[in-house]
Amino acid sequence: MKKRKPFFILMILVLSIALYGCGGGRKGNDNEKAPVDDMSSKTPINSGKIVVGISQDLDSLDPHKAVAAGTKEVLFNLFEGLVKPDQNGNLVPAVAESYDISEDGKVYTFPLRENVKFHNGAPVTADDVIYSIKRSAGLLETADPAVVVESALTNVSEVNKIDETTVEVVLKEGDTELLGYLTCAIIPKDYKDQNTAPVGTGPFKFVSYTPLESLVVEKNEEYYVTGKPYLDQVTFKIVPNPDSAVLDLLAGSLDIFPYLTETQAAQLSQQFNIAEGHMNLVQALFLNNTAKPFTDIKVRQALNYAIDRQGILDMVAGGKGSVIGSNMFPGFSKYYNEETAGTYTYDVKKAKDLLAEAGYPNGFTFTIKVPSNYKFHVDTAQVIVEQLKQAGITAKIEQIEWASWLSDVYVARNYEATVIGLDAKLAPRDVLERYKSDAGNNFLKYSNPQFDKTLDNAVKTTKDEEKITFYKELQSILAEDAAAVYIQDPALLVAVNKKLDGFTFYPVFALDMASVYYAE
Structure with a gap:
């Protein structure tokens, strides 16, 4: 293989997501x-094997x-x-x-x-x-x-x-x-x-799966897209400990690893190309709205005033990412209500005043459950804990395994607060409808009849200008209700072997290996 100066195809994520079907007769x-x-100018090599690190086991094939x-x-x-x-x-x-x-x-x-x-x-x-x-x-x-x-x-x-x-x-x-x-x-x-x-139609076929270890896939020789994929085999190696992932990268046993922290990216920048995009997630301190004291809107609002969002970005992501104020990220373009990011400014005195009005002049104590395999969320929670101390609020972090987070938080709703990121399909309703009172995935246990009615109106109308108005109103309702402490759409930093090219970012959660190739 000839070695040339590495160059990346970095498909920078276009923030203006094209959402189809917003007008009739599409x-x-x-x-x-x-x-x-x-x-x-590189020529793709139609062969090769790579190992991609992923931070959690698969919950289903x-x-x-x-x-x-x-x-x-x-x-x-x-x-x-x-x-x-x-x-x-x-x-x-x-x-x-x-x-x-x-x-x-x-x-x-x-x-x-x-x-x-x-x-x-x-x-x-x-x-x-x-x-x-x-x-x-x-x-x-x-x-x-x-x-x-x-x-x-x-x-x-x-x-x-x-x-x-x-x-x-x-x-x-x-x-x-x-x-x-x-x-x-x-x-x-x-x-x-x-x-x-599993059997599907995608560019790769299933080979094997070992729980807690790896998923192996191979090239689908009969894939309908000419020339894709390039690689013969991809192994998705489960590496729940991000520090171990960095060691694996440095040892050469991983070729690609996403979701790096700013510190890890800096550590790896000489040995790997660092691709940078957006996660297209809503990262937040999500609250169980039926768990005291979060049943009180003044307490939820106090948390919002007590947390410095930009300070979190500066501490955990080197200032990268986008501050948000509701359950939607900037990638939704015309549907995104950027004004919600200013609903709460960092104001410790205001937070203390609201706590006193709610009957908590000396603050209160609560627990934040965080999946231990997501270092980015753990780091965010640690900054939140320190910031809340200034308002007299004591937060404790409980790190749990991903499977436990799914069963205890997402399904059983046995939690007070959690730091996690929520993704969405390419439809504005998908990022918001979990807040509907009767939604099966409403793990926040949020309920507001006005929100429910507005969401119904947003879904039913076929007029795009009305959809935009309704979806922006929904974001404002969540912000004013302080349903959660919305933090950011995080930056996505990915370490990629310098011999590889073609890594592509998507506006949804996708690790597309069909475009990745070894270059001559």
């Missing part, structure tokens, strides 16, 4: 697929049962929906060749792409697509309780086979944002081993 086809902006964003970003390489996101935030045809959305947003029509095959060699049929959508929507006659039903897909009334290569999705009510949810994985109808040997 059409899409392969011509909308944005080409990769290959600025490198079945894409319809996965909950954690860390699982979904890996399964992105194995599975595709009718559409998929590209690096610019566009939803482009994948298993579908194109799509058409009716004027009233009630009928979505998808001609299927020719010659798409599952990893087991079977051709993708309309029946497979219908099964996959119905499974994701909870519409199968025999439902699997472990399947995570997408709430937006409960609006689906029918999934019809127009002919052998065309599928029609009919909705109960018009919804011009549904396309963002039809990224749900298309899987074989009669295949029963997704839990142990």
